[in-house]
Amino acid sequence: MNQLEQDQGGWTARRAEIDRSCATPCLVFYASSIFWLLAGTFFALLASVKLHHPEFLADWSWLTFGRVRPAHLNTVIYGWASMAGIATLLWLMCRLCRVPLMYPAMLVVAAGLWNLGLTVGTVGILMGYSTGIEWLEFPMPAAFLLFSGFAIVTLWSVATFAQRQAEHVYVSQWYLFAAVFWFPWLYVTVQLLLMLFPVKGIPQACINWWFAHNVLGLWFSPIGLAAIYYLLPKVIGRPIYSYYLSILGFWTLALFYNWAGAHHLVSGPVPAWIVTASIVGSVMMIIPVVTVALNHHMTLHGNFRLLKYSPTLRFIVFGAMSYTIVSLEGSMMSFRFLNEPFHFTHRTIGHAHLGMYSFFTMTMFGSMYYIVPRLTGREWHSARLIRIHFWGVALGFALMYLCLSIGGVIQGLELNQAGESLEKLIAQFGYLDGISKFVEGFKAQNGAVPFLEIVHGTLLWLKLRTVSGVLLLAGHAAFAVLMVMNVHAWGRRHIGPTLFHDEDAADYDRALRQARADLTPANSGD
Amino acid sequence: MNYATWIFLGVFLTFAAAWLGLVFFPHEQLSGLRAQKDADSGQVFPPPYSGEALYGRSVYVREGCWYCHTQQVRGGDYNADLARGWGARRSDPRDYVHDAPHVLGSMRTGPDLANIGARQPSDKWHYLHLYDPQLTSKGSVMPPYRFLFELRKIVGQPSPEALELEGAASPAEGYEVVPSREARALVAYLKSLDRSYEFKE
């Protein structure tokens, strides 16, 4: 603490230097990520429309549903989420290690490799060169380019960590450091075993799901949580409620998450012990999730009014709450009696978006609202656009999640012997009686609902999902405009190294410092 | 500090265990599986794909059929895979020994296809269904795969494999719709999907 105070002047200058050193590579990563987000949203909308209007753009082979869907998944996963994640990771790493980013130009090269890989991969999928393995559809050359780009990111993270000037390793650094190793480990393993020399049949499915699930839990989740653990205290000006719990949460996540993947194969043609082990791992995930949820909630406790003011906080809290919900839902859905009826339905797509969108994407938006002004030295130009962004994506997501969950549950019940479709029963008996007869029918295992009736029942929900996609696209477009304005200096210039409101700081800072001085003896032990 | 050793060992074993459990042991346990040869009839189960069917499988993978169709009949007490008639028995790891990439699938926007060859053996049905799903399954949300077919001018006699299209779907006078090589291979693959054989233990 003393050393910090002595060093205060030096640290302010160094922090400005850190932000300057990160500016170019992080902005390149962020700008690319937004490009891929828009591309991915576009593919998503196409796929969504195709699911209820199969004749839409049906005569172009490169835009058939089976190619647009993986194009959506891979552009948002590797393009949007990973690139936004990498920029956030680099900036957080430098801030927390308190050293500038060295040779930033190399990271621009990494971004170039990554973008090239994505372009090759996406065009490859559309042209029909998909590998046919979910979450890994990019053909081999694209995977190689992605890996080369990532190798640079990993090396730079290690080098930054090795040079660090900060004594303490903050909890976010644990998460980030783990993420930069976990991702290449997963990626290399699957590329070796599935692409270079593919194993056949069921072991392939096990490895596939081991990867696809771990890439969420061991690559995206750590970055999202690291950002939350850093930004939450920063934005509300209060340390994490229980630092001990945050560390415990990290280690328990590291221990249990690995196992969760095979719950995608429940009752499938795999040895039962694999699935059982995976279910146990999934359920044990409750421990890290509850520690994180409790911690976030208690940190925020009493500061909920701040959600009104801070865009960063609003997105981050949305993300943090979604993390809790998605993880608990995931643990629950691994149980056999829920997994078997509902796993192969639209509900699973809803669950996946609750994780990748509502948790990770929202957290990345929040991080960008905090980080980008510090990189460009400019504030966001328009509060109205920020609001359009927030409400577009928040309402859009809520609608999408509800549609997919409700539609998926109905679909799951009908697929598994409800006897008669909900639609028919409602037409015959009205809503209340129709629904209760439907549930009774499922319980009594009344027999098969004709498949095309099930399909017809999902149409309403799929159409509403397209509406939600339009809302999301509007939000994303608003954000892209904000970003362009900020980078091109259409926003207001702000003075000083890193603070958001230096021009306002002086007059209210005094009052706050006074308040802080009054609180200090009670607040901290030292 | 003494039990630190145990903590470390625990951490390592947990990490190793997950990888061993989900990657290594499944491979150890299952990669030795081979197709079974019936001593009496000399037949092999599951039968290896023909060249045509393998080519069709690559079309199946390329067009992403597996995003909406699973190929697994599950056991378990909470689903109706068997009751729906999607297969005569639960799928076995041995059913997949020829498969790479695996196309187990993760969605049932459309029905399971593990035994579609047994359920729907008609060439004619498959071609019509691929050309325009509405012709065979009104209300389906499956995309039409017209790009796997050729619209040809009839020269001399009409082709025997031309689709029997009626009404609004039929091509202009003097033209016919014939499946491309890819469509023929895809149908060969779909028809080969028949896992109704039994394994001998």
Place this chain on the structure above:
Amino acid sequence: MISVYYVLVFGIMLLFGASIVWGLWWALRGGQFSDFQKGAQSVLDDDEPTLRPCDVFPDLREEYRKELARRANERKA
């Protein structure tokens, strides 16, 4: 052929697992887990200190400042 890849992947996994264990060992030895209070405070410093939220919608700045002052007074009282 397959075994070569498996040995490779196995090796990577061992390396990875070992690095995790090493990380935990290093953190315990270095006293990373000895003072949680200090650890939690380490991201907040005199420039962006406790009780100084540092992010806000541009057009709500005035209102926000009043809210902050109100809260500061409330705590003082």
